[in-house]
Ligand SMILES: Cc1cc2nc3c(=O)[nH]c(=O)nc-3n(C[C@H](O)[C@H](O)[C@H](O)COP(=O)(O)OP(=O)(O)OC[C@H]3O[C@@H](n4cnc5c(N)ncnc54)[C@H](O)[C@@H]3O)c2cc1C
């Protein structure tokens with residue numbers, strides 16, 4: 146498809162400054178050169194190339210340090226004003242490979258609660274940045290609250306069960322939790338961020354280095370998509386961490402959700418855009434009804450319109466959310482109920498839209514859409530995996546309840 | 559509700575064999591498939607784990623289902639001559655599909671080409687006798703395939719009403735008492751070296767729209783000139799192999815043509831309802847299994863420290879899911895009954911527009927519901943939705959193609975419009 150994506154899927158360009166545009170351009174070049182132009186090779190050699198391309202992205206281009214303050218050797222994108230730029234970077238990565246996108250989105254989400262103004266936590270950044278954002282590629286993993294099991298009475302974060310606990314011990318804390326399911330990379334993570342409850346049941350977050358011997362990792366999960374991320378259940382058995390590794394400021398868990406929704410939204414929009422490119426190619430070469438170009442058939446055109454419409458509106462939602470986050474003076478901090486709720490509403494809409502775009506587009510691709518050779522099926526599986534994870538519990542029950550609580554002042558839900 | 563057997567089906571129509579067949583297959587599925595199916599995805603190329611389960615289902619060393627369609631005098635069970643052939647097929651599709659829809663399709667596609675020569679009123683006794691030993695006397699699973707789809711498109715070939723067969727590029731030429739076939743097919747279930755017998759929809763006059771020139775010719779897979787490629791790697795459906803098949807000057811006896819001019823086009827129209835009814839059965843089977851898994855999940859996992867199923871909001875979602883399964887099953891049995899009314903005064907022949915279009919419509923509806931509720935069920939499971947351990951994601955990957963095969967979703971929509979609104983140009 147010989148079209149400029151940004152001229153089709155327009156977005157408020159003014160939100161992204163010139164410096165960010167240069168980085169975004171670099172990432173697009175990386176995506177085209179290292180993945181999109183060699184999909185076949187990438188697919189056949191996926192495990193190896195997944196690591197190599199992540200390395201070139203994180204270390205050669207240096208994106209591992211994107212959201213670190215300049216004084217920590219970073220790009221200095223540690224201000225909410227950078228939200229549109231960071232989301233754009235993830236869109237470019239998602240266009241190439243959603244699994245690399247998720248790994249990056251999780252990394253930036255975890256770093257956001259440490260480095261983003263006005264909550265920059267210098268002590269924690271001093272401790273973690275040199276080890277986890279240095280010269281080696283490191284993998285981050287996030288464990289959110291979610292479902293409980295019958296018979297347990299757990300502390301809750303807005304309805305979601307918090308299955309990990311943190312308690313003071315000596316000059317630090319110990320973290321405990323059984324069979325927790327991270328959203329990514331549990332089997333290989335170098336650093337975990339775990340939503341825990343303290344003794345009083347109050348939610349907080351703990352950073353847990355992955356090399357602690359009291360961490361037990363389950364077997365690597367086989368999942369619908371994102372398999373390169375190597376997820377696994379994780380148990381923490383009295384894992385000791387320094388005091389500064391726990392953040393318990395009001396709203397810190399909301400912050401995590403806000404950033405995660407934005408950044409995974411960026412990934413999925415990118416994947417949706419690449420899917421659009423692929424369906425576009427197909428619709429221009431495939432003929433039906435004995436020789437008519439598929440895209441000139443009104444019914445097929447209406448399906449194509451759905452694909453474009455869903456991806457287009459998702460991208461607008463994405464920048465709307467990025468803009469909301471980038472202007473705390475207008476709408477509040479990313480920890481506020483308003484921004485947190487907006488992030489959930491838009492985040493979930495983006496995932497649903499992109500999923501629908503792909504489901505619709507697959508309808509036109511017949512068997513080609515189903516075969517690994519065409520790659521679109523990977524996008525379909527990856528996005529469904531992201532979407533299911535983001536649902537949390539019971540098909541977005543918590544998101545619905547958060548939304549109703551914010552808009553209708555519900556008290557008991 | 560006691561268990562998934564309580565989902566509605568028209569009890570008064572159910573074949574007397576239903577209960578027995580179901581219990582035999584369920585036993586097989588629970589023992590031979592359910593414990594291993596999570597490993598099937600990695601076995602897509604070799605079928606090391608998958609093949610023995612097929613043998614126990616289809617071959618004489620097991621249940622022997624592959625001979626079911628053949629008349630008893632040829633060693634079969636005579637289901638092809640039964641008034642309940644479609645309804646029984648629906649039950650078979652459900653029971654095998656509950657365990658694995660790809661196994662269900664590979665197994666039932668074996669019947670598919672054979673319906674053209676074994677189902678009343680078109681029994682071709684000479685061909686039936688010719689092929690009976692291949693299926694009735696085998697200890698192991700023996701498969702057949704229906705090779706319709708071609709590289710330039712599958713939908714047009716199934717859209718005989720519009721294209722009249724003019725897009726078909728696989729050509730059969732009569733030379734003496736032999737057909738000489740040349741062409742290239744893609745994707746048939748049980749290709750990739752699995753099937754022993756193909757039926758090949760083709761044309762005797764390239765570019766013709768005269769249905770007399772449309773032919774269905776049986777070709778044993780080991781005939782000289784037949785080459786199959788290796789299986790394609792797919793998003794799901796690992797137990798079904800699909801590949802390219804090339805026919806290069808393939809020669810078969812002239813009487814391997816199913817019935818002859820005009821009649822071949824009619825039986826081709828007849829196999830479409832078989833494929834559609836079975837497709838609905840596969841999806842219902844998968845949905846019954848979804849219910850089993852979901853029931854456990856929502857009873858043991860909690861939100862706000864209450865079982866998921868006791869949360870009013872989540873209950874509304876799972877209630878809808880189960881409700882849709884109930885409705886889809888009713889519709890699938892209605893489709894099967896349409897097939898079984900084919901020889902009755904109050905029914906329509908299965909080559910008729912009434913049956914073809916209504917069934918395409920029903921299959922389209924059931925597929926849409928299935929795709930939707932599997933997606934929703936994965937969402938209910940949240941972080942566990944994409945996990946293979948819960949089996950729902952496998953069905954989600956598998957059933958998507960059921961929505962898309964047999965000419966695609968849009969063809970179903972066009973056929974419905976054509977029938978209900980008498981459209982002339984679609
Ligand atoms: C697991 C699996 C099993 C299969 N089993 C078999 C088998 O047993 N035998 C066999 O022959 N094939 C089989 N197929 C192939 C399958 O049936 C075809 O892929 C399907 O019929 C669609 O054909 P196509 O992929 O060539 O798409 P095309 O024919 O190119 O059609 C693409 C899309 O165009 C649109 N379209 C087509 N016609 C129209 C129209 N008139 N109006 C509007 N839109 C239209 C539809 O959206 C359609 O999906 C199988 C495929 C898979 C993946």
Ligand SMILES: Cc1cc2nc3c(=O)[nH]c(=O)nc-3n(C[C@H](O)[C@H](O)[C@H](O)COP(=O)(O)OP(=O)(O)OC[C@H]3O[C@@H](n4cnc5c(N)ncnc54)[C@H](O)[C@@H]3O)c2cc1C
Nearest residue numbers: 549555557558867868869870871872873874875876877878
């Ligand atoms: C044209 C018309 C004809 C009618 N005819 C008749 C008639 O012939 N006889 C008669 O008796 N009534 C009749 N009705 C009334 C109608 O049946 C009632 O309006 C209806 O049953 C809902 O009752 P309600 O309006 O009092 O709403 P409420 O009982 O106050 O319920 C309001 C809403 O609350 C929600 N809700 C209620 N219970 C639950 C729950 N357990 N869990 C979750 N959500 C819940 C539902 O969304 C519900 O719609 C008629 C109404 C109309 C408009």
